[in-house]
Amino acid sequence: MQQQISVITLGIADLTQSRRFYVEGFGWKPVFENEQIIFYQMNGFVLGTFEKQALDEDMNRTNDTQLGSYALAHNVESREAVEKVMEQLIAAGGNLLRKADAPLHGGYRGYIADPDGHAWEVAWNPAWQIDENGLVTFSL
Amino acid sequence: MQQQISVITLGIADLTQSRRFYVEGFGWKPVFENEQIIFYQMNGFVLGTFEKQALDEDMNRTNDTQLGSYALAHNVESREAVEKVMEQLIAAGGNLLRKADAPLHGGYRGYIADPDGHAWEVAWNPAWQIDENGLVTFSL
Numbered sequence: 001m002q003q004q005i006s007v008i009t010l011g012i013a014d015l016t017q018s019r020r021f022y023v024e025g026f027g028w029k030p031v032f033e034n035e036q037i038i039f040y041q042m043n044g045f046v047l048g049t050f051e052k053q054a055l056d057e058d059m060n061r062t063n064d065t066q067l068g069s070y071a072l073a074h075n076v077e078s079r080e081a082v083e084k085v086m087e088q089l090i091a092a093g094g095n096l097l098r099k100a101d102a103p104l105h106g107g108y109r110g111y112i113a114d115p116d117g118h119a120w121e122v123a124w125n126p127a128w129q130i131d132e133n134g135l136v137t138f139s140l
Numbered sequence: 141m142q143q144q145i146s147v148i149t150l151g152i153a154d155l156t157q158s159r160r161f162y163v164e165g166f167g168w169k170p171v172f173e174n175e176q177i178i179f180y181q182m183n184g185f186v187l188g189t190f191e192k193q194a195l196d197e198d199m200n201r202t203n204d205t206q207l208g209s210y211a212l213a214h215n216v217e218s219r220e221a222v223e224k225v226m227e228q229l230i231a232a233g234g235n236l237l238r239k240a241d242a243p244l245h246g247g248y249r250g251y252i253a254d255p256d257g258h259a260w261e262v263a264w265n266p267a268w269q270i271d272e273n274g275l276v277t278f279s280l
Binding site for chain 1: 143144146147148149150151168171179180181182183185186187192195196199200209210211212213214215238243251253258259261263265268275276277278280
C-alpha cells in the first residue's frame with residue numbers, strides 16, 4: 001500500500017477569513033474554489049479548506065466525538081524567514097501560539113493558529129532536504 | 141513562497157496502539173521511531189505521531205484553545221479497495237465514523253477514526269492522478 005495522504009481538509013467557519021490567511025499570509029494560490037470549499041495544490045497532495053459543518057457531516061463526526069490534537073508545519077529556508085512568515089500570518093488573521101525559538105533538536109520554530117484554530121508550525125530545519133518542487137525528505 | 145507542508149503531526153495517547161493502526165492497518169513503515177515519536181516518510185512530506193502532551197507543550201497549546209475540525213484522506217485504486225482498507229484499519233484499532241458510500245461529487249469513500257480520534261477518509265476518486273511515488277495532483 002502506498003505511504004500516501006491525498007488530502008488534508010481543514011474545517012473552517014468563514015471562507016473569506018480563512019482564504020485571507022492562506023492567500024495573503026502564506027502567499028498560496030487556490031487551484032479551485034467555490035462558495036463552500038477551496039483547494040490548494042501542495043507538494044504531492046492537496047490542502048482543502050471546507051465549511052466545518054459540511055465537513056463534519058461528510059465524515060459523520062458528531063460533536064461528542066473525541067478530537068485529536070495535531071499540527072501542520074511549513075518549513076522555510078532560514079531562521080530569519082521564520083520570523084518573517086510568522087509576521088505575515090499574524091497580519092493575515094493568524095493568532096500567535098508560540099513565539100519562535102530554538103527547540104532542543106535544533107533549528108528554529110514558532111507556532112501560529114489559523115483563524116479556525118488549526119496550528120501551523122513555521123520552521124527552519126537545516127537537516128531536512130526540500131527540493132525545488134517542495135518535496136520534503138525526512139532526515140536526522 | 142513554496143506551497144509546501146513539511147510535516148503533519150498527530151497527537152497520540154499511546155504509541156503502541158497508534159503504531160498498530162498505521163503499521164498494521166495501513167501497512168506503512170516508520171522511517172524513525174523512539175519512545176515519544178514515530179515518523180513516516182510520505183508522498184513529499186512527513187507524517188509524525190507524537191505524544192499528545194509533548195506536542196501540546198511544543199506548540200504551547202492550552203486546553204481552552206479552540207480546536208479545528210479536520211480530516212486526512214488516503215486514496216486507493218478502486219472502489220473495492222476502499223472497503224478492504226477500511227476493514228484492515230478497523231482490525232488494527234480504528235473506529236468507524238461513516239460506512240463507505242458514493243458522495244455526490246463521484247467516487248466512493250468512508251471514514252475511520254484512528255485510536256486518538258484523527259479522522260481518515262479512505263477514498264477512491266478516479267478523477268485524481270496519483271503517480272507511482274504517491275504524488276497526488278488535483279483535478280475536477
